[in-house]
Amino acid sequence: MDGRLVRGDQTRRAVLRRSVDIASVDGLEGLSIGRLATELGISKSGLFAHFGSKEELQLATIRAARRIYADEVVTPAFEVEPGLGRVWALSVHWLDYSHRRVFPGGCFFQKVSHEYAARTGAVHDAILTVHWEWMGLMEDAVREAVDKGELGADPKQLAFELNSYYEAANLASILHDDGGTGYELARQAIRSRLESTVTAGTTLPR
Amino acid sequence: MDGRLVRGDQTRRAVLRRSVDIASVDGLEGLSIGRLATELGISKSGLFAHFGSKEELQLATIRAARRIYADEVVTPAFEVEPGLGRVWALSVHWLDYSHRRVFPGGCFFQKVSHEYAARTGAVHDAILTVHWEWMGLMEDAVREAVDKGELGADPKQLAFELNSYYEAANLASILHDDGGTGYELARQAIRSRLESTVTAGTTLPR
DNA sequence: AAACTATACGAACGGTCGTATTATTAGTTT
């Protein structure tokens, strides 16, 4: 009932902290209970008892990753006033979140989105929900900038394009294990794309 | 020595035809030898003998997928003269290749790229090579259009952006199982992006 | 102190994985 950390909660947290890291590299399928238990130095059955099924562990992992994502990308950007500044902040924080390897395998949701895109079931649905949530958030941010007269663009269209750059940069960075060429390309793409729709008299941040 | 189809080759082809389909949905890790044999109605050991190891099966699957990709996207686009027309053709054929579900799980290489991006080994390397190959091809196509005076853009930058739209559309289509909203967004993004760098007097195809 | 609950444990289950060994079939060559 109260918010104290009982013994079981600490274990659960430790498990999920490790789970999101593993899943960002090897996927939610590569996440095995035995491996997780070994790495954490606890018993397989004890770990299992916290979740009851592998699917429930996967869903809990998605929820944990969502919290981290919100903390690292959404919350910081929402400290900026609605408008072009927030759109810009979302871009900067997203690329930074990927580049800083908040998850060792890059963006957790990009990884698992591709893993479960062509499947059905509760895990797919949970991922899909987060995806809608994020794209809706991006569209809203763009729309506010349009409403403030800073941008002239179709919110859905611009949100799609910006998100495209984020994901392409993330994949390039992980796949080539490079220093950040992909991020530079994405930054340039974002900048020129925003410049092309910015209204007269409005200047880009930074 | 000769090119006749001996019995073993037919089996090998049948296996790989199924492998690429499975891998596009469940990944190269989800590709299991037992499942493959059951679905094809042959013995697990007989199938295994064709490849000698799972990794070799995975590598052969990548090569098979590359051939299909070349046939479906690259070759048709290369029937168009170098220049803006070919850049446009690459875009059209890529989106069509994804939309037609040449692989049931969408673009094979996008799937496995994300699956193996954060790993090491021969499979990762093979995927990386195909990725470089494709991005180089895109850059070359853009560069030719620039050299012909049809486009004014940094080839690497424009290739990155176009490819971003392709992949975002592919993911959206698979993830939401939608009718094609993602492809429409991608087409619009490609069109306006090309229009923004097309030189005076040049018009976009179609 | 006794009763109860939450948490963790070890052992085992049936199943599937990739792989190796051995046998059997089919096709070709002589």
Added chain:
DNA sequence: AAACTAATAATACGACCGTTCGTATAGTTT
């Protein structure tokens, strides 16, 4: 027809999978 080769099958192995079960311990409540 016999001999040889290439292709497929049968069987078995150890490792790991998710899951279940019975039990031991620690913490809390009465």
